Amino acid sequence: MDPVEAVGADASAPLRVLLVEDDDADALLVTEHFADTDLAVDLSRAHSLAEAEASLATGDGETPDCVLLDLALPDAHDFDGLRRLLHVDGPAVLVLTGRRDEQLGADAVGVGAQDYLVKDAVDGPSLARAVRYAVERRRTDRVRRALRDAQLRADENARLERGLLPSPLLEDPEVRILARYEPGTEQTLLGGDFYDVVEGHDGTLHAVIGDVCGHGPDEAALGVSLRIAWRTLVLSGIDPDRVLPTMHELLVSERNHPTLFTTLAAATVDPTRTRLTLRLAGHPPPALVGEGEDTHLLSTERLGLPLGVGSGQRWAPLELELPPKWALLLYTDGLIEGRQESGDVLWTDGLQALLRDITAGPLPWRDDPGAMLDAVMEQVRALSTARIDDVAAVLLVSDR
Structure with missing residues (x-):
């Protein structure tokens, strides 16, 4: 499949979202928020960063379109978990933070997160909108990267052909x-x-x-x-x-x-x-x-x-x-x-x-x-x- 076609495939399918959250109450709240929207979501959960990395590494199921990452996990501190998940090619990453950590969430965008959400300020529509935008931005980035890589390969091939x-x-x-x-x-x-x-x-x-x-x-x-x-x-x-x-x-x-x-x-x-x-x-x-x-x-x-x-x-x-x-x-x-x-x-x-x-x-x-x-x-x-x-x-x- 053409790389540009691949990144935009199955646009009408439910979005696959991986929630990385150790708090059961917060996880339940996210689930209810999604239930209050018309966004079709296939939601799965990891209780820790290690569990999320294991799921992504083994390829169980399909790679998620989006990861909702709690910044306050027991096995990850500050931006350590975010940096590790950003190495995974594919999903957009949205960070979840408490109101007192709002600046931390904003800083996470500078590290590479698509966006951040304050847990006690988010509702269903804002969550759905943030996930949609994050996934679309990630897909757009991948299209641009695929086109850039294809152009670089074409330029390199042209240089080699001139030499051959x-x-x-x-x-x-x-x-x-x-x-x-x-x-x-x-x-x-x-x-x-x-x-x-x-x-x-x-x-x-x-x-x-x-x-x-x-x-x-x-x-x-x-x-x-x-x-x-x-x-x-x-x-x-x-x-x-x-x-x-x-x-x-x-x-x-x-x-x-x-x-x-x-x-x-x-x-x-x-x-x-x-x-x-x-x-x-x-x-x-x-x-x-x-x-x-x-x-x-x-x-x-x-x-x-x-x-x-x-x-x-x-x-x-x-x-x-x-x-x-x-x-x-x-x-x-x-x-x-x-x-x-x-x-x-x-x-x-x-x-x-x-x-x-x-x-x-x-x-x-x-x-x-x-x-x-x-x-x-x-x-x-x-x-x-x-x-x-x-x-x-x-x-x-x-x-x-």
Whole structure:
């Protein structure tokens, strides 16, 4: 249920009120006051603060909408009991005090009580009104807090997404970069898919796409760290064979659980745009996109372990000659793991067949590669009865 809907649910039901009062006569008076009003109340009683805390902690019945708290309990003094009950998330707290303690009641509002009532000055209507207002104020506070928390989470997710999905750093006018990202349809937490494309000072083109296992802000933050580390390493001119081992060491150092790992595909295209070097760390292979049957997925014969698995290794490069006007599609496994009606997953063979079908259309897809990429995403979405992972895809198109 949406947090805003949850706090306002069952508004027409009787209000659940917990009276914390050790004096039987005062408790009877409160009961009679409620009986004199048209307010529907489900009233329960605790004789001490300890009994109230035990009831709230065990969850017997439902959490009350309001607690009426006597400030003069044998096991609580001054505001001690109030502070302890305010730690319970949910009920509004109204304090009960004697006339001689009226200032104490007013001070209790400053501590956090919704309001205070003087025992020998309250009647049924004023009690009902105070309870109604306290509950509504508490519900309003919870709505505001839920909205604020949702906005904070949205802002944090937006910051993480900007880190995971950056703007390419590219000056070559003959290379086009198109990227797409879609969150998983069955999860609401931010995932750890990331990508980046940069051009080195010598004109070498570097591209990476990765997927931190799991979903949530920790995984997303780790993905941001890995992407920034990758960009820093490749732009620094470090030996390409040291990039993935260094990222492996960073992941092992930064992860919050020893089983956390990252799959990754890193592609390097030389300045002439005729030769590709590919390194795979447990990641599905990119596709070299042509026309129809000319489209094929690259080999996985040099597939290495994911980052974070094992003690680190050299990820052997796969060297390939590129055809004129090539296009390279990198993607995360969310694109190929959607469950189809048959129960099978699309996987790499299915993606290759889908790409061949789309690129064999009557119109040259290179005239609008963005539409082609959108068609791929749309068809994968249509074929998948359930997809629990995010999808990131990056298409590099060379016009040379």
